[in-house]
Amino acid sequence: SQTIHQWPATLVQPVGSPLSLECTVEGTSNPNLYWYRQAAGRGLQLLFYSVGIGQISSEVPQNLSASRPQDRQFILSSKKLLLSDSGFYLCAWSVPTGGAGETQYFGPGTRLLVL
Amino acid sequence: SQQGEEDPQALSIQEGENATMNCSYKTSINNLQWYRQNSGRGLVHLILIRSNEREKHSGRLRVTLDTSKKSSSLLITASRAADTASYFCASRAAGNKLTFGGGTRVLVKP
Numbered sequence: 001s002q003t004i005h006q007w008p009a010t011l012v013q014p015v016g017s018p019l020s021l022e023c024t025v026e027g028t029s030n031p032n033l034y035w036y037r038q039a040a041g042r043g044l045q046l047l048f049y050s051v052g053i054g055q056i057s058s059e060v061p062q063n064l065s066a067s068r069p070q071d072r073q074f075i076l077s078s079k080k081l082l083l084s085d086s087g088f089y090l091c092a093w094s095v096p097t098g099g100a101g102e103t104q105y106f107g108p109g110t111r112l113l114v115l
Numbered sequence: 116s117q118q119g120e121e122d123p124q125a126l127s128i129q130e131g132e133n134a135t136m137n138c139s140y141k142t143s144i145n146n147l148q149w150y151r152q153n154s155g156r157g158l159v160h161l162i163l164i165r166s167n168e169r170e171k172h173s174g175r176l177r178v179t180l181d182t183s184k185k186s187s188s189l190l191i192t193a194s195r196a197a198d199t200a201s202y203f204c205a206s207r208a209a210g211n212k213l214t215f216g217g218g219t220r221v222l223v224k225p
Contacts, residue, residue: 036215043203043217044158059212090157103148104205104213106157 002027006091006107013114019064019078021110023091026072031093033074034104035066038088050074051096086114121204121216129224134191136219138204139184145207147180147187152201152218161189161202194223 003026013019025031032051036044046059048066056066063082067075074091088111092104121138128134140147146165150158164171164180164187171178177190191198201220205213 041220044215046212046214049212088155092158102146102207102213103160103163104158105160106150108157109155111155 002093002105004091004093004105004107006089006110008110009108010111011113013081013112015083015114016080019076019081019085019112021076021089021091021112023074023076023107024072025074025093028072028093028095030071030096032096032102033068034092034094035074035076036090036092038090038109040087044090048076081114083114086112088112121202121219123219124217125220125222127222127224128194130194130196132194134194134198134221134223136189136202136221138187138189138206138216140187140204140206140214140216141185142206142208144182145209147178148205148207148213149176149178149187149189150203150205150215152203154200158203191221194221196223196225199223 005024034049035047037047038044048056048058050056050068053068064078088109090109091107094102094104144166146163148163149161151161152158162173162176162178164178175192180187199222201218203218204216207213
């Protein structure tokens with residue numbers, strides 16, 4: 001069966017420090033991968049998605065970047081964190097069927113607090 | 116910007132009652148999906164309804180889709196305390212992206 005892992009679960013970082021969040025998927029090949037951010041009590045904002053190794057699409061201009069060095073690994077990074085980067089970061093994957101039904105499967109999330 | 120809008124934003128009901136929440140979207144879609152999120156956790160997929168479907172059932176869940184009104188509803192029948200969570204709709208237009216609504220927070224009181 002497929003599983004998705006995210007780490008760390010919680011992170012407290014000072015403003016201006018770098019960031020690296022990791023997401024890995026097991027049990028599937030060539031998944032579509034997604035990074036979302038969720039502000040407290042709000043919906044999800046798509047940050048990046050990837051349809052293959054080295055292929056990253058950015059949805060919003062921001063202080064963050066994403067990379068996909070391996071088929072089932074998706075990394076969210078920042079060189080210098082801002083206070084506004086605080087939030088709940090969710091990684092998700094989906095099967096790239098290309099059809100209309102593309103359910104996304106979410107990881108447990110990383111709660112980031114920038115102080 | 117988020118395409119989906121959900122109402123109500125919050126809902127409080129007694130165990131055993133039904134809970135209904137609505138979702139509106141702006142552009143044509145391939146499908147619409149509903150997800151559930153327990154506090155501080157990831158989202159869990161509940162049900163998917165395609166643009167050519169009008170109603171779908173899964174256990175105690177009933178989803179309707181009205182493409183002429185660009186709206187969907189999720190009904191949870193005979194609610195339980197364990198149904199307490201936030202519920203999100205997500206619309207899928209052409210391409211790989213889902214656009215999520217702001218969510219409805221449901222509290223089921225025992």
